[in-house]
Amino acid sequence: MNARAMRGLVLPLAGLLAAGIAWAEYRGLRSVDPQQPAQSLAAVQANVPWGGLAGRQLAASLEPHWRRDPPAVDEALAWHLRHYPLDPWRWADRARLARLQDADPDAVLAHLDAALAAQPHNRELLWRAATITQQLGRVERTEEHLRDWLAGQPAGTHRALFVAMRWIDDPAQLLDRILPPGDPYLEAAIAAARQHGRLDLAAEAWERLSRPRPPGDRALLDFVDLALAQGDHERAAWAWxxxxPDYRYGMVPNADFRHEPASPRGLHWRIRVPAGARVVLDPEHYFTEPASLRLDFDGTENLRLTAPSVRIPVPAGVERWTVSGHWRAEGLTTRALPYLSAWADGGRRTRVDAPGSEFDWQPFRVELDTPEGGRMLHLQLRRDPPARDFDRYLAGRLWLDALRVEPAPLQTMDSDEP
Structure with a gap:
């Protein structure tokens, strides 16, 4: 037979071979029944001895039926992996199955190593490896897998720390052994610490974080909010x-309005007001430089106001505090004018009414009793909307500035707010 004739037979023979393979694969796929792993494996081995799609389909479909016949499932997985040794998911399946059967831990780890050798940076595989090694009590391996799982993914910090907290309590050890280096991981660790009420962990992460932080930084706000919630006002004030730098513990935060309020959290002023009102810093009208806080009312709404407001952490051991400042008004309408409300945690509110609808800078002063253990004062601008007054829509402007707090001599209190 000459070469030309031989070449003419190649394509038909290749077609026949392909058709035979396809037919074998079809028969193999038809024989796959995950609920009968032993019979399915025998059928696949008979129809598709090279493994093929049928072998892969069988191996991938067995997980829901592991407990039905674990030895048969393991045999099917092992047969598949002899043909496709770089399939990481089936190696991971063998590791989980071996773990469920209480196999030798070294055999379980060998399966995991094979899976990660095929895809060393796959996060789902790394998480599975971390879970299985933790179940085995091999926490050193778990920590290694968690660090690899976190690489380049600081958003997973909370999840990784939550797992590792089960055997690592010391905050410094927790950060050293689980987190990759970098501020994003420390920021996420502070957020996680806040959710778990772990001020010790947040403080350790804060010490490692690059500082000072920007005014609206989430790590700053998380750390200060957690410290305040835990009663560690000194630590919160120090971080703030x-x-x-113009703030000190026992002062009104942003007392002279040098800074734009960047968030309603931390020790920022809360300035969210309803439609019909606006809060801005005013660098043109102030009692003390560089600006005041101005509220604009457009006269279209019957406003209920509970802001602006601010929290004022103060040292313990003082029975009474004086909160003072200056305010100014221009063209306020309605008889229901805004007023100031001040109180200490656990104490009663004290009300300071506006002198009128229009007045130049005037001082105000209020004295607050501090119940035992109370170390937080509050100052809030309020307005209670009238129900029937004809002139209930509030217009005009109001300014606040030069706010101060200091220990007060014991004397008669101002009238309480009803």
């Missing part, structure tokens, strides 16, 4: 003063 790093970002705002």
């Amino acid at each position: 003063a790093e970002t705002f």
Whole structure:
């Protein structure tokens, strides 16, 4: 037979071979029944001895039926992996199955190593490896897998720390052994610590974080909010003063309005007001430089106001505090004028009414009793909307500035707010 004739037979023979393979694969796929792993494996081995799609389909479909016949499932997985040794998911399946059968831990780890050798940076595989090694009590391996799982993914920090907290309590050890280096991981660790009420963990992460932080930084706000919630006002004030050098513990935050309020959290002023009102810093009208806080009312709404407001952490051991400042008004309408409300945690509110609808800078002063253990004062601008007054829509402007707090001599209190 000459060469030309031989070449003419190649394509038909190749077609026949392909058709035979396809037919074998079809028969193999038809024989796959995950509920009968032993019979399915025998049928696949008979129809598709090279493994093929049928072998892969069988191996991938067995997980829901592991407990039905574990030895048969393991045999099917092992047969598939002899043909496709770089299939990481089936190696991971063998590791999980071996773990469920209480196999030798070294055999389980060998399966995991094979899976990660095929895809060393796959996050789902790394998480499975971390879960299985933790179940085996091989926490050193778990920590290694968690660090690899976190690489380039600081958003997973909370999840990884939550797992590792089960055997690592010391905050420094927790950060050293689980987190990759970098501020994003520390920021996420502070957020996680806040959710778990772990001030010790947040403080350790804060010490490692680059500082000072920007005014609206989430890590700053998380750390300060957690410290305040845990009653560690000194630590919260110290952290706040790093970002705002004009602030000191026992002062009104942003007392002279040098800074734009960047968030309603931390020790920022809360300035969210309803439609019909606006809060801005005013660098042109102030009692003390560089600006005042101005509220504009457009006269279209019957406003209920509970802001602006601010929290004022103060040291313990003082029975009474004086909160003072200056305010100014221009063209306020309605008889239901805004007023100031001040109180200490656990104490009663004290009300300071506006002198009128229009007045130049005037001082106000209020004295607050501090119940035992109370170390937080509050100052809030309020307005209660009238129900029937004809002139209930509030217009005009109001300014606040030069706010101060200091220990007060014991004397008669101002009238309480009803």
